[in-house]
Amino acid sequence: MPVAVYVLGLSVFALGTSEFMLSGLLPELAADMKVSIPTAGLLISAFAIGMVIGAPVLAVATLRLPRRTTLIALISVFGLGQVAGAVAPSYEVLFVSRVVSALACAGFWAVGAAVAIAMVAPDARARAMAVMIGGLSIANVLGVPAGAFLGEHLGWRSAFWAVGAASAVALAGVVTLIPKIPLPTERPRLRRELTIYRDRQVWLAILVTSLSAGGVFCAFSYLAPLLTDVAGLESGWVPTVLALFGVGALVGTALGGRYADAHLFAVLISGVGASTVFLVLLALLASQPVAVVGLTFLLGVSAFYTAPALNARIFNIAAAAPTLAGATATAAFNLGNTSGPWLGGRVIDADFGFASTAWAGGAMTLAAIVLAAVSLRFHRASAKASRVVTGSATAGAASTASTASGKPASGKPASGPVSCSVAE
Structure with a gap:
């Protein structure tokens, strides 16, 4: 498996941690931003909204763009979104940073999956995708609890800084290890x-x-x-x-x-x-x-x-x-x-x-x-x-052959007129 695929898995770890880590930070974040916990919970929805919109839009918009360059741009925007969240002076700014980060996250998923598949043989595609999805699973095992731990001891903003740092590591990996991927010759219809x-x-x-x-x-x-x-x-x-x-x-x-x-x-x-x-x-x-x-x-x-x-x-x-x-x-x-x-x-x-x-x-x-x-x-x-x-078509073919030869499919002489009907 190419090292570049694992770089994509590391990137997905950062993406997944950011998406789900607020589940362990809501009380502290709500108190600091002076909003209710349900209002703070809308920040999770904000990220998801960005993913809903970004996935199909960016899948189409980036079709003809160089894959490596697109990945670099998207992980950079995502990392900057984490920094913006870490220094957000208000709930509104934090909300916008979550939506922007999610758009970049959705685009990275769409392009990253295509790059992972392009870098391996056809019989290794499932394993390549498993590495990417594994980054999301590890985010739930390590990243989300680590974010909650940081929030408990260093404040909720430290979790955003940590994801920003992970994004910087992922960016360095993409820049140095992801090769140039040829664009498809035929544009999808x-x-x-x-x-x-x-x-x-x-x-x-x-x-x-x-x-x-x-x-x-x-x-x-x-x-x-x-x-x-x-x-x-x-x-x-x-x-x-x-x-x-x-x-x-x-x-x-x-x-x-x-x-x-x-x-x-x-x-x-x-x-x-x-x-x-x-x-x-x-x-x-x-x-x-x-x-x-x-x-x-x-x-x-x-x-x-x-x-x-x-x-x-x-x-x-x-x-x-x-x-x-x-x-x-x-x-x-x-x-x-x-x-x-x-x-x-x-x-x-x-x-x-x-x-x-x-x-x-x-x-x-x-x-x-x-x-x-x-x-x-x-x-x-x-x-x-x-x-x-399918069965009717097969029976029809057999009946046609029987009519042409004067014998049914069994090889016995036909004893009467041959008919074919299609069951509803």
Whole structure:
């Protein structure tokens, strides 16, 4: 595996840490910025909004730009966004810095994936992508808890400085180790690719992905105040519990990646179903610290166990759109990362308490299960129709041959007129 692929994985580590680290910084950040915790939680949604917009837009806008130069520009903008967040004098400035950082993050994901695949042989593409996604998983195991630890001891701004430093290291790696990648000779036909959005299965997949991700992050985004204010744990426990979620994410990714190809809908529905159960238990047992810690780990497992199936589903049904398939998947996940924290903030503002975010998240994942069941029904109906048409075509061919020879396909003389009908 080229060293440059690992450089991309390091870059994704910085990107992923920035996206999720606010989950452990909300109380300190809210107090410093003199805003409510739900308002501070909108900073998580701000990043996700930037990803939703940036993924498809930058996937298209950078098609004809040099890949290496684009990566350098995007990681530079991302790093500057972290510096802007670290020195932000107001909540509004911090909000804008999050959106700008997210746009750069989305573009880096889109271009970086193309570069990783271009640098390896066809039979090593999955491993190359695994290195990039591994950077995101490690961000959940190490980066997010480290951000919470820094926030606890050095202030929330130190976490932004740390991600800025990681971005500088990633920039140096991109400049020195990423080779020049030739541009594709044939421009993708975007008008043709846009036709995938006429398919109801594409929209169902987007909704299922958004609701399942949103349900988990509706609760996860406010995990720090739930741990301290409801479960009664000391704030020093927050990084440890966040790390447990990250370990669960690694376990879930490994399990889901192993079984999703062969049992996609089974993994999808069982994983989202497990997340729903864990969220309900989290709401019911929010005042029990041992239960909350264990359920956080299990929620990490179930959420990331489902992720490979959710990605694969979108890529399977949007295979005719190689430029937009990945951007659609990224946008769908981040649509959930936008709506989940927003909904969690609304139920907290309504004075339902921090535990209510788990109830709201469970409602979102339950809706995802219903839509996944609808999608499975359409999938089975489509597969059945394809088998009927294929079988009818085969029978028709056999009948034609029988008519021409005067014998049926079995080789026996025909005893009557030959007919062919297509079953509905």
